[in-house]
Amino acid sequence: MAGKRKIRMGMVGGGYGAFIGEVHRKAAGIDGEIELVAGAFDVDPAKGKEFGVKELYLPAERSYGSWKEMIEAEKKLPEGERIDFVTIVTPNFVHFPVAKAALEAGFHVMCEKPMVLDVAEAKKLQKIVNKTGKVFALNHNYTGYPMVKLAKDMVKNNELGNIMKIIVQYPQAWLIRPIEREGQQQATWRLDPKRSGAAGCIGDIGTHAENLAEYITGLRLTEICADLTAFVKGRPLDDDGNCLLHFEKGAKGILHASQISAGEENNLAIWVYGDKASIEWHQEDPNKLFLKKVGNPVEVWTRGNEYVGKKSPLAAKGTRTPGGHPEGFLEAFANNYMGLVERIRACDAGKKLPATAMDVPDVNDGVRGMQFIDTVVKSAKSKAKWVKFPK
Amino acid sequence: MAGKRKIRMGMVGGGYGAFIGEVHRKAAGIDGEIELVAGAFDVDPAKGKEFGVKELYLPAERSYGSWKEMIEAEKKLPEGERIDFVTIVTPNFVHFPVAKAALEAGFHVMCEKPMVLDVAEAKKLQKIVNKTGKVFALNHNYTGYPMVKLAKDMVKNNELGNIMKIIVQYPQAWLIRPIEREGQQQATWRLDPKRSGAAGCIGDIGTHAENLAEYITGLRLTEICADLTAFVKGRPLDDDGNCLLHFEKGAKGILHASQISAGEENNLAIWVYGDKASIEWHQEDPNKLFLKKVGNPVEVWTRGNEYVGKKSPLAAKGTRTPGGHPEGFLEAFANNYMGLVERIRACDAGKKLPATAMDVPDVNDGVRGMQFIDTVVKSAKSKAKWVKFPK
């Protein structure tokens, strides 16, 4: 009676003062399928090593001074001891080199978004993933929410009819003051084009909105009209963006994102209007999905009920607590890790991924995200109304 | 001890099958300041006369066969008996001739929006109003809500700081099917360019959104980028519109309106973001105003409380029931009539309007509304990103 074993994670980034690395560790810890066994947590080797040992109880020899060191050392360890995958939670500009090295060393990868710095890098990475055959997951965490999966299935099952209009938004307030000049770690790199890429707000959170819209509707953007602004004087990158959208099949829409909208926390929300019904979902109240059928009372679908599972097996699968016991951000994150683990197990066993496997964004979503940033930035500089989205 | 008297209303339009005329009569009846004494309710003289007598208990001699007849007859009646003002609740194309005739006959006017058919007519009417010196009120009813007046005062008192971003929306669902081809009276004229003007959805409800945004913020639009669509095949006018907005002083925004958005009823809503705070208001939940100050809990201001009146005397003045006893659409309407009555009393007495008088939109707002429709329609046809709003 020999059980399977846990999947072993090595982390790059996520040391003292980091935000998203901690979230990854907690999310990965929820389901008992993953154990953190190694990491390179900081650009400062000493600080990174100390962090791993003191804060995460790692053995000193696996709390590495750099990601290169980690990849070199881990690949020499025997199977069954070495890490199975690398989680990349660094600023954007480090994503590509770590991902490349990890994949080429034979490790699977979970990577934070936006995937890389530009479209060219994204396409290079796409080739590397395809060549190595390793699992590459991109952490667009919001599509991990069960009710988002239900929304996708409702669209797929034609319960909304033909999609006509899509409104998606992601307003925040945290950059309303120039905190990047006060040394706030999260703000500083995000507003530095070298470390963050060609867009600020649109790159950081606009991409989540774009990903959510395409994920739920299955419709691809065809052209964009963008209006980007840095409301806080002196910023080299946008802190706010408003876009008109054209999708395939005649659907139209609006995407707006902001980091200077007083009182907004993480107010990602989406409305999808079809000719039979519409849906509405709010990330800040994620356990509900509103379904509005023409001529009928609004229906409030709540996570954790049997009727949800009947429409969307993945919504049910990605649910850990009963209806009325709220799930949140960490559980959505954990669903991406669930998808990663299932892919790693299948890949390493040389088996096909089961039809019931949890889904998770991949390198192609990452390419699309970089194209979105690229198109929005081009449009923002253009006097023409529409800029085509690359096919 | 001689009391003042009620103000006498004559109505044009609003007979059998009409919607907004009935709303006007009910709203005008709430405060006991106005009595309906005459009307010409239908293009069909017999039907109109019957309606006035049977449904409204008017004497047969003042239930007129046409608006021309009404104006002719009423102006011959002695003061103290004849109507004081005309309420125009017909389809758009009739607004101009009735308003012109009424003003020139010495009557005040309450006119439904959009004011007239195009900018040229609007400017003609503006001159007539200025020349006759009569009161002309335009029924942008949504600015009649007390919490909208509070919002305006908050902006004016600089509680939001510099306005950076404005989102305003007005989605409905009622034209999701081609009911204009099934003889639905409201839909038929609204989708006929000859009776409705150059825009459909944008003219009917987009103008409300525009008016609300300018009313609350005091900022004027400077340029627009519009994307209009007739989602229901064969419609000569738009049933949906998405716009990017530029305002004075660097503020930017989004306006979207729709009449094909499943499940939406009259979901007019606005978010105004300043560098100190933001506000949020929803017409479907109109007794609340959300105030979100940077770094503080969200405040929910509710109509009818003393703290509202301290910030906004007009919000208090336009309030009829205590907090927690909801007011709605009719009361907002009635506030426009309150403003009209105060203007008529002051004008007829040759007095200055008291500083405490209720406000009400006027012919200049109407000109602006027509310019908005004109600019949006131009932009929708243009390949350039921005079309200037006329000064």
Place this chain on the structure above:
Amino acid sequence: MAGKRKIRMGMVGGGYGAFIGEVHRKAAGIDGEIELVAGAFDVDPAKGKEFGVKELYLPAERSYGSWKEMIEAEKKLPEGERIDFVTIVTPNFVHFPVAKAALEAGFHVMCEKPMVLDVAEAKKLQKIVNKTGKVFALNHNYTGYPMVKLAKDMVKNNELGNIMKIIVQYPQAWLIRPIEREGQQQATWRLDPKRSGAAGCIGDIGTHAENLAEYITGLRLTEICADLTAFVKGRPLDDDGNCLLHFEKGAKGILHASQISAGEENNLAIWVYGDKASIEWHQEDPNKLFLKKVGNPVEVWTRGNEYVGKKSPLAAKGTRTPGGHPEGFLEAFANNYMGLVERIRACDAGKKLPATAMDVPDVNDGVRGMQFIDTVVKSAKSKAKWVKFPK
């Protein structure tokens, strides 16, 4: 082609500083079916007469110095000129004598609640109503809301199954400080047993909760266990009450009401649980009714939609504006006046009330309300758990 005429109202109470009289006048004005033609607005004859003339534009001769004077004078006027009914909006202790005199003089009556001072008076009034055959309407205004009528019809149509549990509440905050000692007019008489009756909070608003529960469910209370408190020291009447309830057919419940609950405005709300489904309704958000069927998404029914009218003709009939254009307190009030007017027209014409007539509470509801107050007060003084509700 002679039209019907408006119904003529005479008002008792509702002068300077009054609250509910003004609400009655506005509500009665909405539908254009009623005209206020006379009144006795104050215990001080001069103030009352002045009020009627200056504020309501009544002719001096019909702005009476006392209600007795009004009834005497009006009954001498010819039919077609004299008032048709008397609206009583005085403090409670004046309800009985005015109602008696009005009915016996041949006038119909609309009376504020609670109906009278005690059960004995209530039964006397019941006999007078029955004997005179006049219309007597009691203004439990909250049952005038369309969605309450829908709720009642859902229960009647067995959509909830057998009712098991009922929670009803009515918390307010306005008496949290001893404002009755600071001369606040509304508070002073309500907390004086001679003018208000045996209960404070329970009489003023607990009766609304009781009436709402019995109206919607059709179930009658059988026994009560009450805990009344005057939290503000020195009050002779309760300002807060908590009750356990037993209804017919084994249903159980809770009723709580309060006038010292900080932050509550008029938070009347009800939950009715059956073995098939439950409903939830909030007076402060009155255009929605939540229907929760076992094993299904929650349904949000909103006023003004066709699907509402299919289930509840009276909900549709009592609706004046389309879905998404909120209605409120005044419109609910106006529905009671609609029911009154229909009864008066039928009674005066000697006809049977049409099956489609709007409903309105009557003298029997008033008797029941007085029995409720009586039972609650008895229970509050008792050491036994249950006190029977009289049959």
Place this chain on the structure above:
Amino acid sequence: MAGKRKIRMGMVGGGYGAFIGEVHRKAAGIDGEIELVAGAFDVDPAKGKEFGVKELYLPAERSYGSWKEMIEAEKKLPEGERIDFVTIVTPNFVHFPVAKAALEAGFHVMCEKPMVLDVAEAKKLQKIVNKTGKVFALNHNYTGYPMVKLAKDMVKNNELGNIMKIIVQYPQAWLIRPIEREGQQQATWRLDPKRSGAAGCIGDIGTHAENLAEYITGLRLTEICADLTAFVKGRPLDDDGNCLLHFEKGAKGILHASQISAGEENNLAIWVYGDKASIEWHQEDPNKLFLKKVGNPVEVWTRGNEYVGKKSPLAAKGTRTPGGHPEGFLEAFANNYMGLVERIRACDAGKKLPATAMDVPDVNDGVRGMQFIDTVVKSAKSKAKWVKFPK
């Protein structure tokens, strides 16, 4: 540079088909402070052993056949290898013997609620805890929510003034049909007095409501008037309960709980009314706390903001994601484990618990819970209005 180590957990119960055991494992996994190293997951030894190995990747030798076996074997392992604490997630009747054995074997304990079967057992356990000096935590998980901790601190800081009224509720729907007769595992033992204790609904979830009310207000119950019902025919234990409450210092209240309320999921909610302000909190929307100060707009405090931490250090400490990234049930649970871990570390190091340690319910809360059940059941059988709560 030697780091601390993770705390080692052994679990009793929580095998195939169990609900709460899985929740404990996930919650304990979030913060990376605890590792599950042993367990006895089922009354059937073979099934339990298989579960541990196959589902949890435990080594076969530490997936025990019974809890007795586990405690015996683990206590023989060297420190640094053996479990540090036992988590008890069995049906209620097993809590006492396991807790007793574990404590007496030198292990700390995390125990599900209700703590034991009756007051006598509770007091015995209290003595054992005191005698052994081991950490005993009781999993009243709802007090783990950050906004509940903020609520408690607001009361403590006198921001509400004197507490006058407390309403607490916990309605569910899951037992609306007799699923215990269809073999539903959760329902079967909960409705069996031998395994569950003297109360059904009141024991299972009424105790959460009681614990929440006393936790937030710091006021202790003094007497209760209870009305318990088994609405589903044939149940030996209540599935619904309504209670009037008296607290210390004159506060009064209502507690109601139900498992037959259609459409309710886990609608635990509380309203606490003081003479300066009130608070309102809903478990199903746990990231918000409403603060309502007399005469001011309602404030919506949201988890994850700096202003929360200024008022409540524990609310901040128990927060893992920023405002607007919702946390839920698992994170509240994890806060109880955080308190447990801090207590275990302090206890084992012979140090005083730091003042900044996370709080967690203990054996005294468990005694109180059993007294609550006992008092409610007594009251339900009594004809007297009030039954005293033991001191």
